[in-house]
Amino acid sequence: MSAPSAQQRKACWDSRDRYWQCLDDSKDDKDKCQQIRKGFEDNCPQTWVKYFDKRRDYLKYKADLQSKGFEPAKNS
């Protein structure tokens, strides 16, 4: 499997940004974004989809940390 080209990368990032925007708008209601999620998965390699899913969690966590400060996990 060859690496995505610059064009494919761009298509993937664009659909990722659309999906993330949808999640932001719908307050992370994944059901409302299913259609857009499909486009995201079609345009990106599977590993990238997994990677970007984790990355969004990480970026959100990071943003929370910066705006609200550290909050220990509830069960700890």
Place this chain on the structure above:
Amino acid sequence: MTDRYSDTGGGEDPGQKSLQSRTLGSGWCALQRGQKGKYIKHVAPARSLFTSPCLQKPQQSGSTKSAVTLRTRLLVSVAIGGAAVGTWYYLRREKEEKKKLDRIKQLQNMAVGQGDFNLLDHHGRPCSKKDFRGSWVLMYFGFTHCPDICPDELQKLCSAVSLLEKEPTVPSVLPVFVSVDPERDNVEALAKYVSEFHPRLKGLTGTPDQVKAVAQAYRVYYNAGPPDEDNDYIVDHTIIIYLVNPDGLFTDYYNRNKTDQEIAESVKKHMKTYKSIFS
């Protein structure tokens, strides 16, 4: 002698008494010193202890003699003391110099990008560090299947190179991309990848051992993640752009927070202060 003694002993004139006691004191002092053997020559005979010259000018004679000797003693003490301090200072400085040299040696042993590397460029030609000699190099480690960070960083690196290209007085900088995914990044994959970023971007790859060696030399960590069903995987790795000077020595590094303009400015600064150690 007795007259004088009784006179003064009468205690009518306090000044006289004090002179007497001083005289006695100094005479006794001289005697004592004389007993030690050093100043015996200068001591007045015991008979004339309370008469001239000991009595009349005791202070003066005593002070001239001891002034000379005191000066000599002082000079000798200062000389010896000075020599001791000087020696101590010299030894301390020598120790500090040695410490400094040791530290430089230690740092040299740890220096980034030591030794040579043997890799293939994206045309399939062998490439080693000496091929970059004489040229400024901006170097980045990554892999072609990288989702976002590598393309971003590589874009930034190439943009910095393009910014520098616009200035005719600035020597050209060679952008270099080193793969940390030798299993997948062969010469063809690299050729396709680097052409998308900059016409002069040089892609480097090699056998897993060769890549491991170059990554270790540049203190780059990389670790392939678990493969999925398509045998696709993501390689976690150090995200740093290195600046290497025309002598092939690591000069500076730039992390993700640096912009292309900041990198270009920093490179220009290094170019101004650069002096080849080989010329």
